[in-house]
Amino acid sequence: MSTSTPPLRVGTRGSELALTQTSAVADALALAAGREVELVRIRTEGDRSTASLASLGGTGVFAAALREALLAGACDVAVHSLKDLPTAPTAGLSIGALPVREDQRDVLCAREGWTLATLPAGARVGTGSPRRAAQVRLARPDVEVVDIRGNVGTRLARVETDLDAVVLARAGLARLGLLEKVTDTLDPDVILSAPGQGALAVECRTADLAGPLGEALRAIDDLPTRLAVVAERALLATLEAGCAAPVAAWAHVVPATAAAPARLELRGGAFDPAGAQGLVRTGGVELPGLGEATEDPGNALGQDVAVSLARELGEATAVELLDAGAAAIAGLPTPDDVGAPDLPGVLDGADGTDARP
Numbered sequence: 316m317s318t319s320t321p322p323l324r325v326g327t328r329g330s331e332l333a334l335t336q337t338s339a340v341a342d343a344l345a346l347a348a349g350r351e352v353e354l355v356r357i358r359t360e361g362d363r364s365t366a367s368l369a370s371l372g373g374t375g376v377f378a379a380a381l382r383e384a385l386l387a388g389a390c391d392v393a394v395h396s397l398k399d400l401p402t403a404p405t406a407g408l409s410i411g412a413l414p415v416r417e418d419q420r421d422v423l424c425a426r427e428g429w430t431l432a433t434l435p436a437g438a439r440v441g442t443g444s445p446r447r448a449a450q451v452r453l454a455r456p457d458v459e460v461v462d463i464r465g466n467v468g469t470r471l472a473r474v475e476t477d478l479d480a481v482v483l484a485r486a487g488l489a490r491l492g493l494l495e496k497v498t499d500t501l502d503p504d505v506i507l508s509a510p511g512q513g514a515l516a517v518e519c520r521t522a523d524l525a526g527p528l529g530e531a532l533r534a535i536d537d538l539p540t541r542l543a544v545v546a547e548r549a550l551l552a553t554l555e556a557g558c559a560a561p562v563a564a565w566a567h568v569v570p571a572t573a574a575a576p577a578r579l580e581l582r583g584g585a586f587d588p589a590g591a592q593g594l595v596r597t598g599g600v601e602l603p604g605l606g607e608a609t610e611d612p613g614n615a616l617g618q619d620v621a622v623s624l625a626r627e628l629g630e631a632t633a634v635e636l637l638d639a640g641a642a643a644i645a646g647l648p649t650p651d652d653v654g655a656p657d658l659p660g661v662l663d664g665a666d667g668t669d670a671r672p
């Protein structure tokens with residue numbers, strides 16, 4: 316490595332989870348860029364303030380400070396948990412890389428090795444996420460959902476004190492080396508994960524995509540991850556929902572076989588926070604030639620085309636959910652609400668706000 320090149324500055328939040336996952340991305344980026352890296356800790360309003368997150372403007376507060384640091388030149392890239400990143404684009408910034416994502420599923424960490432199915436009636440299950448609360452109530456109307464806040468360690472500690480179980484993202488526990496706390500990995504048919512869960516986003520200034528940094532970012536980008544999360548986030552954006560809404564989505568690429576081309580499959584859900592009902596719709600799109608050697612380039616799908624197909628799949632699945640009444644069920648904004656204040660409780664207890672990853 317050349318000593319004349321200054322280190323690449325990687326912006327991160329300061330929590331243990333954020334530092335752990337940013338370090339892993341920074342190491343990969345250092346290899347790809349052939350450059351030293353340096354972590355720059357950014358204190359976000361959400362970390363600093365004890366005010367309710369709803370009063371600070373919701374879950375975007377964590378991402379906003381990192382984005383400001385990037386635009387101000389205080390760092391060269393910023394690493395976010397994708398599920399905490401608002402879907403609205405920021406002028407001048409781009410997601411330069413989406414590294415291979417971890418297992419996206421939610422897990423239960425319970426006393427006595429209980430699973431969601433074997434929890435005793437009346438068990439106290441902690442989560443601050445309306446999406447998780449709604450689905451736990453649907454699956455187990457006989458347990459009590461308790462609204463909790465705090466980082467992963469704080470929430471796990473409550474299982475030993477006043478709760479019987481908590482629901483967390485498997486990816487966060489994996490990165491922290493805490494998988495031994497998991498007593499049940501929740502099947503997507505039972506608890507569907509948040510859009511983008513398990514994925515990290517490396518954001519950069521759009522202008523840098525054209526230079527060597529852009530090349531390094533492309534080297535750590537994973538196309539199947541990108542296609543999956545584009546579909547999931549297009550669904551979320553089309554529902555006009557944020558990361559605090561009781562909306563779930565999971566997409567994944569099913570690789571090609573001798574008989575069939577690769578496919579992107581998406582499952583999306585919108586849930587009544589009280590657990591009375593949930594709507595799920597699934598869809599898929601063929602990706603002919605994806606990932607195949609380009610002996611017949613005319614037949615192989617370009618990356619941009621594949622990304623467009625993924626976005627359309629997310630939008631179409633969201634429209635199916637809306638046609639089936641998702642907005643009313645999940646308390647999402649409807650055309651009549653335009654200009655109206657946010658619905659009560661929608662920002663409160665967000666996936667992204669309660670966890671401080």
Ligand SMILES: NCc1[nH]cc(CCC(=O)O)c1CC(=O)O
Pocket residue numbers: 396397398399467482483484485486487511512513514515666667668669670671672
């Ligand atoms: N702020 C919530 C948050 N954001 C990202 C993760 C976990 C890791 C991920 O989904 O990539 C968590 C913790 C949790 O939901 O248990």
